Amino acid sequence: MTAAVHHQPVPPAEGDAAIHVREVRKSYGAHRAVDGVSLDVRHGEFFGLLGPNGAGKTTLVEIMEGLREADSGEVTVLGQSPWPRNTALLPRMGVQTQSSAFFVRQTAREHLVTVAALYRAGAAAADRSLETVGLGPQRDTLVENLSGGQRQRLAIASALVHGPELIFLDEPTAALDPQARRDLWEVLRTLKGEGRTIVYTTHHLDEAEALCDRVAILMAGRVRALDSPHELVSATGAPSRLMLPAGRLSPQKAAEIPGVDRASVQGGSLVLETAATGKVLQALDALTGLDGVMTRTATLEDVYLELTGAPAPDGTSAHHHPTEQKA
Structure with a gap:
């Protein structure tokens, strides 16, 4: 926190x-x-x-x-x-x-x-x-x-x-x-x-x-x-998330990429949390290419989660309303 x-x-x-x-x-x-x-x-x-x-x-x-x-x-x-x-x-x-x-x-x-x-x-x-x-x-x-x-x-x-x-x-x-x-x-x-x-x-x-x-x-x-x-x-320092189709890269292999803080499978996607988006994207491009990779930046919902440790007040998690764009 x-x-x-x-x-x-x-x-x-x-x-x-x-x-x-x-x-x-x-x-x-x-x-x-x-x-x-x-x-x-x-x-x-x-x-x-x-x-x-x-x-x-x-x-x-x-x-x-x-x-x-x-x-x-x-x-x-x-x-x-x-x-x-x-x-x-x-x-x-x-x-x-x-x-x-x-x-x-x-x-x-x-x-x-x-x-x-x-x-x-x-x-x-x-x-x-x-x-x-x-x-x-x-x-x-x-x-x-x-x-x-x-x-x-x-x-x-x-x-x-x-x-x-x-x-x-x-x-x-x-x-x-x-x-x-x-x-x-x-x-x-x-x-x-x-x-x-x-x-x-x-x-x-x-x-x-x-x-x-x-x-x-x-x-x-x-x-x-x-x-x-x-x-x-x-001010949150919340990480950005990079999402790519699950199966393209194992979570273990993804976690070894320099700059990746955490790798997990969520909702059919491999989700990489990082504070070094550019560096990790460059590494992904070399490993698998960037086709289908999505980026999610931190949002106000992340601030709410950080402050309260609870889901967003409309009953959703911050992960359910990503601000996504193609890499």
């Missing part, structure tokens, strides 16, 4: 942060849901909160949103305290939750027009929000007839319709099939490109790695790591 190498960078001054959290604690009886969390979310940043169920993500986000009062610590959102419930902040924030409510007997557009009116925004704002999330073709479809992925888009559109500066997205791709999840990534990239400040919780580490500027990994109510996905991955 090399968790000690995950340095938390010096946070920006409070005036530079959209959200400022210092030494926040929240307990429910004897259970410490949030145990001394400090972090800042910068203006225009796509910030991910990762961690297993019970890590404190939801409680922390609800404190930021002003839905819960912290037992102690300091929280400011857009320069103001969110608690007691700060109505001046509500028009500046957009919130999408896993249990977002809909007017199911209305069309998608009618639903958004209704939501927009609550914020004194017009129908044009509803139309813009529909287009932003790619629901233009479903504008006249009843909400109850939308697919799961389309409802998730509508939930995000509802959080966006009044043009908030700060958006909270709670597991926006939960329960979606892989294609719907990838489609929604494009919506999230659009929001990121607009320069909005986004706080985002997810169980999908590949998603966080693809979308987030920085991530905080929470464990047992505490921040265990906080940095950009790239810096966290670089």
Whole structure:
């Protein structure tokens, strides 16, 4: 374990942060849901909160949103305290939750027009929000007839319709099939490109790695790591993996190649772990050729595995979502 190498960078001054959290604690009886969390979310940043169920993500986000009062610590959102419930902040924030409510007997557009009116925004704002999330073709479809992925888009559109500066997205791709999840990534990239400040919780580490500027990994109510996905991955020292068809080379022979730290057969492939990818590829080329050899670089899931010693929070192992490419 090399968790000690995950340095938390010096946070920006409070005036530079959209959200400022210092030494926040929240307990429910004897259970410490949030145990001394400090972090800042910068203006225009796509910030991910990762961690297993019970890590404190939801409680922390609800404190930021002003839905819960912290037992102690300091929280400011857009320069103001969110608690007691700060109505001046509500028009500046957009919130999408896993249990977002809909007017199911209305069309998608009618639903958004209704939501927009609550914020004194017009129908044009509803139309813009529909287009932003790619629901233009479903504008006249009843909400109850939308697919799961389309409802998730509508939930995000509802959080966006009044043009908030700060958006909270709670597991926006939960329960979606892989294609719907990838489609929604494009919506999230659009929001990121607009320069909005986004706080985002997810169980999908590949998603966080693809979308987030920085991530905080929470464990047992505490921040265990906080940095950009790239810096966290670089700091793990996790080995790269080279995969070639099993049978082409024995594990014993592969283990003798200079630079190979470990060789094993997994899922029909011979997997070589190495910190010297180029050197090992050169040796493989001389021994067997590189046809069919795949490389897998370290990912954010490797960071999670290192910190927790547990499978990724979506229930998968880091080995199940390789970032692979032909050698």
